[in-house]
Amino acid sequence: MIAQSMKMAWKSISSNKMRSFLTMLGIIIGVISLVVLVSLVSGTTESVNSQISSMGSNMLTVSIKDDKGSPMKLADVTALAEDEEIEEAAPVAQSSVTASSTYSEETASVYGTTGAYAGIQDLELYAGRFLKNTDVENHTNVAVINAGLATEVMGRMNVVGETVSLNGVAYEIVGVLAARDSDSTTTQNYEAYIPYTSLIRLTEDVSSSITSFCVSASSEDTLDHADTVLTEAMMGRFGQDEDAFTIVNQSTVMEAMESVNNTLALLLGGIAAISLLVGGIGIMNIMLVSVTERTREIGIRKAIGANRGTIMMQFLIEALMLSLLGCVIGILLSWTILQIISAAGGSDTAYALSVGVVWISIAFSLGIGVVFGIYPANKAAKKRPIDALRYTG
């Protein structure tokens, strides 16, 4: 019986192609907006998350605003690592320089730090080595460059042993960082890492008083312990003034980011759901028209033996078919749109159809088909055969 009703529903849908398509369009647009928007947000969340976690998810960043006359020196930072909660500590100073070689020239960010930085930030080497403590002690002019700088300024990746010029000063390249597929900043940003002591000489912006450094906790689980230990140490140093410094906890950043994205997904999903609802009203509207138009047909069917349930089923299935067909078309179009956006956005943005939202949109369309189909179907089922047969539309 259901198979027969589906056949009849399909017949009625396909015999009014334009009208059926326009009716489905509401659902199609609703599903597309729901699926595409939510997929975009969850894709962005994933890419942001992977970027944050690629920076090391057991990392704390400290910036000092007011040193109260007792500035942190290199040795003070290194000494922090003696606490068992803290794995490593490294100063970070940043400056902007012109990086050049015989091949090309670009504006690059240069970071002054120590050997511990690679471990904290979880940096991966493509070739060579990272900075060593001896480089820092001897103020050596050595540099580790990232993949972006290597390919754009040096022209290729394997450039260990060659020389790069930073603001006119020659630095020997001792290591090249690997490019990461998950993180486009490794290839799109131009970065060089040199000993902290060398950076003091290279630019006047940076002095031996450290204003920013990062530490890593011994494990991800003990990040909060490390946070406490570090806060105490800093409070002790700067006379219990909590405004003198700020500690940024990587996991808090990630949580904040996630909650922002979830709110965004919910908001956009809500707006899209409203357009789905409007699509549902469209279905109800056209089903009501269809029921009136087919009053005579309903009369004939009832006269030759269809009961209320049969008629109800037929019209309900027709409404469901419209909404589910719209849903399927919408999902296919969403997939296409996401592919196009991904292709246009480059390797950076891989937006996949989020499976969860596909199920949600199917469930939603099903619900809309039933909710908005049941009233017209019931109206059709309730028609008295003698009135329906006499009807001349």
Added chain:
Amino acid sequence: MIVLNDVSKVYHIGESEVYALDHANMRIREGEFVSIIGPSGSGKSTMMNIIGCLDIADSGQYLLDGQPIEEYTETELAKIRNRKIGFIFQTFNLIGNMTAAENIELPLIYQKISREERKEQVAQALEKVRLSGRGKHKPNELSGGQQQRVAIARAIASRPSLFLADEPTGNLDSATGREIMELFHELHTQGNTIVLITHDNSIARQASRSIHILDGKIREVAR
């Protein structure tokens, strides 16, 4: 097999009551070919609706094959219409977006008959009305007479115990009307019960018995 005992149907038009059927008594035996004749407004259609289980009498009793119809629910009535009654209407009442064969198949679907059996019964019915080969045509591709034959085939296919025809020749020219009447005679000789409602005396006279109806009252005229 059809027994009407004191059946009345009242319509309320404004304040006044109009008896479409006024204490009608009637009896039609199995295998009879009966015509019900009367001018328009005489209560013919109401009679047809009640006999066809499309409507329920306000008072009195209607027995179809010994079953008191007024006691049935709507769903049971649908089942009775489906299995016991084959309707043939003046305006054919075929479903426009279905082919002739699909139209004939429809009551069989409601009877929950298997696909193979349906196909067979549809083919047989089409053969009986001499329309084999026209099964795939839509109603609007057929002439009026052919459409009415499809409607008769639809009634035949469901194997009813009663053929109920309402002015079956009313929308046809006299030649085609005669063909249709021939089909009814054939059905009659095969032992089917036929009730034919008409206002046309020449049609009514072809039945083995005519029942006259006027102002909702029955005056039987034996042949």
